[in-house]
Amino acid sequence: MTAVEVIAMRSDALGAWVSFDPIGLYVEPGTTIRWIARANVHTTTAYHPRNDHHSLRIPAGAAPWDSGFLVHPGDHFEVTLTVPGVYDYYCMPHEAAGMVGRIVVGRPDGPGAEAFDYWVGRPGTEGWRPVPEAARRTFPSVAQILVDRRVRPAGPQR
Numbered sequence: 168m169t170a171v172e173v174i175a176m177r178s179d180a181l182g183a184w185v186s187f188d189p190i191g192l193y194v195e196p197g198t199t200i201r202w203i204a205r206a207n208v209h210t211t212t213a214y215h216p217r218n219d220h221h222s223l224r225i226p227a228g229a230a231p232w233d234s235g236f237l238v239h240p241g242d243h244f245e246v247t248l249t250v251p252g253v254y255d256y257y258c259m260p261h262e263a264a265g266m267v268g269r270i271v272v273g274r275p276d277g278p279g280a281e282a283f284d285y286w287v288g289r290p291g292t293e294g295w296r297p298v299p300e301a302a303r304r305t306f307p308s309v310a311q312i313l314v315d316r317r318v319r320p321a322g323p324q325r
Contacts, residue, residue: 169247170198174268176237176258177320178207184322185209185261187268191307191318196273199247204237209266210259211237211244214279214298219259222286222295226252226277233259248272253279253309257302265305267298275309 175188185207194200202211214224215231225231229252234244236259248254251273258266269279278285283303286292307318 170195171245172198172200174200174202174211176202176204176207176209176211178205178209180206182207182261185258185264185266186320186322187211187258187266188320189317190267190305190320191269191271191312191315193271193312193316194248194273196249196251197247198272199245200270201243201245202234202237203241203243205240208236208238208260210234211246211256211268212259214255214257216295220294220296221257222278222283222292222297224253224255224279224298226250226254226272226279229254232256236260252277255279255298255306262302263299265299265301267302267305269306269309269312271309271312275313280309 178185212233213231214221229250232246254270
């Protein structure tokens with residue numbers, strides 16, 4: 168049986184505070200991640216060039232995902248992560264507000280473990296979009312995820 172970890176997609180009533188909860192998570196390869204919308208409209212979208220030309224921040228051999236808009240409380244989306252490495256993802260409408268998350272699967276390597284601008288100047292990366300500054304400041308560190316295994320977001324908890 169596959170292990171399932173739940174990540175809530177949260178927001179205050181006005182949408183001034185948005186977050187994935189937990190924002191950082193450690194899992195073993197083969198774990199299914201289930202994102203559930205609790206309030207507001209959200210997506211879970213992998214940092215990958217196939218997703219609106221975002222920079223690659225998931226393992227090179229992993230399939231990117233995009234949930235599309237989860238509109239109603241209780242709407243959910245699942246992905247089973249099998250390739251070890253760091254997976255960074257974002258909420259399409261709230262990325263600029265810092266609604267991002269990070270999952271370490273097995274071992275902390277791959278593009279998601281690199282500096283945010285590791286790709287600048289490399290062939291084939293023309294047109295890639297950088298991670299916005301607010302999002303960069305929000306990500307928990309890989310080291311914190313390895314120690315705590317589950318990192319809660321800052322701000323109001325619902």
